[in-house]
Amino acid sequence: MYAKLFRNNIKKALRDYVIYFFTLVISSTLFFAFLSLASRYNDILGGDGNYSLALFQNTIRYAVLAISVIFVALVRYINNYMLKQRSREFSVYMILGMEQRTVARHFFGETFLFGMAAVAAGCIVGTVLAGIVTAFVMRTITGDASFRLGFYPDTLLVTFTFFAASFLLVGTWNVRRIYKIKLIDLLNEKKISEGRDRKKRYYIVSFVIAILCFSIVGVVLYHFTYMNGIYAGSIPEEISNRYQAAAIAAAIIGIFALYHAAAFIITAIRRRKRWKNRSINSVLIGNLFQKVSSTARILSISTLAITIALVAFVILPMLAEITTGYLDYRMPYDVMIYNTYMYIDEIDDIPQINFSFVSEILQGHDIIISEDMSQRSYFVWESDFNTVDTREYWSDLPRLAMRISDYNDMRRMAGMEPVGLAEDEFFMHLDYEMDMESVAESIGSGNRSILLDDGTILALADMAICNDPLGTYLFHHVDSILVFPDSVCENLHLARTCYYANTKTAIPYNLCDTVRDEIAASFKNRYPYLFAQYETKYQSDRHYTSFIDPIRFRTQENNDAALTATSVRLLGIYSGIIFFIICMTVLALHLTTDSIDQHKQYRILYRMGTDREDIVKMVSRQSLCYFFTPCLVAFIIALLLIYSFVVRYGHKVFTYMGSIGFQFGVLIPSLLVVLILSCYYGATIYTIKRGIAGALDHIT
Amino acid sequence: MNEILKLDHIQKFYGNQVNITKAINDISFSVGEGEFVGIMGASGSGKTTLLNCISTIDTVSAGHIYLDGTDVTEIREKALARFRRENLGFVFQDFNLLDTLTVSENIALALTINNVPAEQIDGKVREMAGTLGITDILDKYPYQVSGGQKQRCACARAIINRPRLILADEPTGALDSHSSQMLLSTMQSINEQLGATILMVTHDAFSASYAGRILFLRDGIIFTEVLKGRDSRKVFFEKILDVLTMMGGGQTDVC
Numbered sequence A: 001m002y003a004k005l006f007r008n009n010i011k012k013a014l015r016d017y018v019i020y021f022f023t024l025v026i027s028s029t030l031f032f033a034f035l036s037l038a039s040r041y042n043d044i045l046g047g048d049g050n051y052s053l054a055l056f057q058n059t060i061r062y063a064v065l066a067i068s069v070i071f072v073a074l075v076r077y078i079n080n081y082m083l084k085q086r087s088r089e090f091s092v093y094m095i096l097g098m099e100q101r102t103v104a105r106h107f108f109g110e111t112f113l114f115g116m117a118a119v120a121a122g123c124i125v126g127t128v129l130a131g132i133v134t135a136f137v138m139r140t141i142t143g144d145a146s147f148r149l150g151f152y153p154d155t156l157l158v159t160f161t162f163f164a165a166s167f168l169l170v171g172t173w174n175v176r177r178i179y180k181i182k183l184i185d186l187l188n189e190k191k192i193s194e195g196r197d198r199k200k201r202y203y204i205v206s207f208v209i210a211i212l213c214f215s216i217v218g219v220v221l222y223h224f225t226y227m228n229g230i231y232a233g234s235i236p237e238e239i240s241n242r243y244q245a246a247a248i249a250a251a252i253i254g255i256f257a258l259y260h261a262a263a264f265i266i267t268a269i270r271r272r273k274r275w276k277n278r279s280i281n282s283v284l285i286g287n288l289f290q291k292v293s294s295t296a297r298i299l300s301i302s303t304l305a306i307t308i309a310l311v312a313f314v315i316l317p318m319l320a321e322i323t324t325g326y327l328d329y330r331m332p333y334d335v336m337i338y339n340t341y342m343y344i345d346e347i348d349d350i351p352q353i354n355f356s357f358v359s360e361i362l363q364g365h366d367i368i369i370s371e372d373m374s375q376r377s378y379f380v381w382e383s384d385f386n387t388v389d390t391r392e393y394w395s396d397l398p399r400l401a402m403r404i405s406d407y408n409d410m411r412r413m414a415g416m417e418p419v420g421l422a423e424d425e426f427f428m429h430l431d432y433e434m435d436m437e438s439v440a441e442s443i444g445s446g447n448r449s450i451l452l453d454d455g456t457i458l459a460l461a462d463m464a465i466c467n468d469p470l471g472t473y474l475f476h477h478v479d480s481i482l483v484f485p486d487s488v489c490e491n492l493h494l495a496r497t498c499y500y501a502n503t504k505t506a507i508p509y510n511l512c513d514t515v516r517d518e519i520a521a522s523f524k525n526r527y528p529y530l531f532a533q534y535e536t537k538y539q540s541d542r543h544y545t546s547f548i549d550p551i552r553f554r555t556q557e558n559n560d561a562a563l564t565a566t567s568v569r570l571l572g573i574y575s576g577i578i579f580f581i582i583c584m585t586v587l588a589l590h591l592t593t594d595s596i597d598q599h600k601q602y603r604i605l606y607r608m609g610t611d612r613e614d615i616v617k618m619v620s621r622q623s624l625c626y627f628f629t630p631c632l633v634a635f636i637i638a639l640l641l642i643y644s645f646v647v648r649y650g651h652k653v654f655t656y657m658g659s660i661g662f663q664f665g666v667l668i669p670s671l672l673v674v675l676i677l678s679c680y681y682g683a684t685i686y687t688i689k690r691g692i693a694g695a696l697d698h699i700t
Numbered sequence B: 001m002n003e004i005l006k007l008d009h010i011q012k013f014y015g016n017q018v019n020i021t022k023a024i025n026d027i028s029f030s031v032g033e034g035e036f037v038g039i040m041g042a043s044g045s046g047k048t049t050l051l052n053c054i055s056t057i058d059t060v061s062a063g064h065i066y067l068d069g070t071d072v073t074e075i076r077e078k079a080l081a082r083f084r085r086e087n088l089g090f091v092f093q094d095f096n097l098l099d100t101l102t103v104s105e106n107i108a109l110a111l112t113i114n115n116v117p118a119e120q121i122d123g124k125v126r127e128m129a130g131t132l133g134i135t136d137i138l139d140k141y142p143y144q145v146s147g148g149q150k151q152r153c154a155c156a157r158a159i160i161n162r163p164r165l166i167l168a169d170e171p172t173g174a175l176d177s178h179s180s181q182m183l184l185s186t187m188q189s190i191n192e193q194l195g196a197t198i199l200m201v202t203h204d205a206f207s208a209s210y211a212g213r214i215l216f217l218r219d220g221i222i223f224t225e226v227l228k229g230r231d232s233r234k235v236f237f238e239k240i241l242d243v244l245t246m247m248g249g250g251q252t253d254v255c
Ligand SMILES: Nc1ncnc2c1ncn2[C@@H]1O[C@H](COP(=O)(O)OP(=O)(O)OP(=O)(O)O)[C@@H](O)[C@H]1O
Pocket: B014, B015, B021, B022, B023, B041, B042, B043, B044, B045, B046, B047, B048, B049, B050, B093
């Protein structure tokens, strides 16, 4: 019965909401393509045993879903907009006697079908993009990047379910809204002007706030740079976080205030007589800031969204690169086995471990060890030994000491030059992540020698601190270890024995877990008394780990780190595009609606003798302002943010930016931004132009 | 004569406590079945508001409206929709035609919503268009036709279902005297032959003279009421003019 009406509406919707349709297609394309990486049917899962994607797939799956929740907001915004556009139509239906419920159901059905059509198109395009993204991931792992089309039924199902659920959610909400709305309000909806314009004072205050906020940003960044000088390039995390948070918060408030203030200033300029009479310019500015507060709101939110997009594009991958860049530091050896006395109650139960069984196990898997060593750590004072009962908190462990010979062996195996140490001296080996300058400063003012239990006095060597990366677990929950002459260590009590080895060939990824289990089992067989005495006792403890833990392999760590970096990069691109297109859609819809509202004005201008081209030019200029202002402001803010990270991480940022970073940090984001921006701008101008042509051709 | 519409002390306020507009300030009257009632009054006197309340588009702030004996201020939405569909025709001051549909589709919409079988729709639309003189614009879109043509299209949509109650908000506002006479005589014939009840808002004494009774509104109340009775239209027209002159707001020249 309503078939024709229904068909007409869908057709009209397709024409009028081309931009929304386009956005939905892109969104679902991306959603499908990225999620296909987590598909059971994806080829990359097959692998050749040298890498594993389980962690990567989980990260991608949940992150993509989490980021995509923002779609619900978009769908809601668009449906609101559609409802508003069509409120008069609906009111006519209702006045002619259609039940409110039927109208609501119609609206729901139409938007749902419309959305699902877009998702279906998105899945088709998504299949192609999935092939590209898969090839990209394969290239990071294996270096081979062949493109293959796949079929991912599970991803298809998730995509449809996800979008259908979003449409349903928003649809239900809309149906309830239409139910409750009064007919008269529906009839007048388009006449109700949004954005209330506030008092002059309000705008002056926002102007002051804007200036204040940007001054704060300036001062904070200046200070931050200054701090950088003090800390010689490595400002403590906490201070960095505080400075950056302050700058970001001030910038955000500043943007909101700035747009309000700017709108006010321009309106004020417009009131000046000289401007008013300069023909079309006055109309342009009048239109731009007709609704000061709603315009300001739209612009601030878009700026924020674009900033988030740029951050996701550039800063996320950069941070990922910087943090995983310490891989060499975390994994200087192919095999690393650590030992802990955390859950041993008697100091004499601490085992003297002979790690020779490890090489046998590896040999059993055809892995030849090229060099290996055991490294012992000692209690500086025997009284340092504490048990679960005597610790203040679970990781309250003492600083240990190690032999200079072990230390130099470790350096040699990690490819570093050995260091020398006199018989009555010691020095400190500091965690690479710690800020060396500040530690040096605190030592400098304190006592520079150490008195041991047996009366030996060791003086701090000239070099005092060394922080070459030799692995994080060496420190055993403290941030440093002391290095003593071998002879001194003879008289100290053993705390732990660790083992490092390099192998001739890499250990295949899939073998790592097997080898780890075998090593753990073999250790248990060799030192059964430990397990008999303490395992049952402490097993239920939240932090309980076995006596040799962790057992780490370079293959595995490398794999996981590389894939983490890849996933962050991919997710950065994903969320960047999503935020950007959402923002573009909102701007485009805002502009096209405004333009429809202004058709009457165009008609008047046209009748008064303005050229058609001038009108189009005016509208294009107006749209340009809308699209580029937030982009420009967001770009500046992103630059400031990047600057703050450059201050924070110093040279590391540039090293990263110089290598792989350029491609992902600059090239791809810029290309995407330009592409998306021009698409949306073009589509908007096209829609508006067509609208104007229609309005001018049907002068009544 | 059956009472089809009864207004019982209705009031309609806009705005909040601080800034209140009394669009309707206590109006009571009743309309019998088959009556043709004109409503006149200065701009802003509450005419459109009154029609909106009667048609259940808007809700009253106080009072009751009885349509055919049922209190529409308390009736459920579903029953209201049914009432509107089956008994009510509404002509808007600003037409409210849908731009996406052609003139004929706009008219047909009322039939579609009323579940008229598809094969009958075309014939009915043509017949109505013929009566109102808009046959040659049936395939045009509202933005392609003149104001008067749009108004006739809106009228056609309102009366095509032969509703028992027609509410018309200045249906002749944009029409020349010929078209407006055609429209008014159509309304009159629906009124006389089908027994439809008509409430028509108008600013124009000539149009008003087609009615049987005129209510004069001022500042949200009924200022006065004039009955045609056995008078000829000419006499009634003079009477209306007199009242308008007395109210100080009407036209003084006659066409
Ligand atoms: N939505 C509204 N909000 C606030 N006030 C309103 C609203 N609609 C109407 N009014 C006010 O109510 C009063 C009556 O308005 P109404 O539209 O009924 O006048 P009218 O008699 O139809 O005028 P006209 O002859 O110009 O159509 C006017 O003073 C108007 O300003």
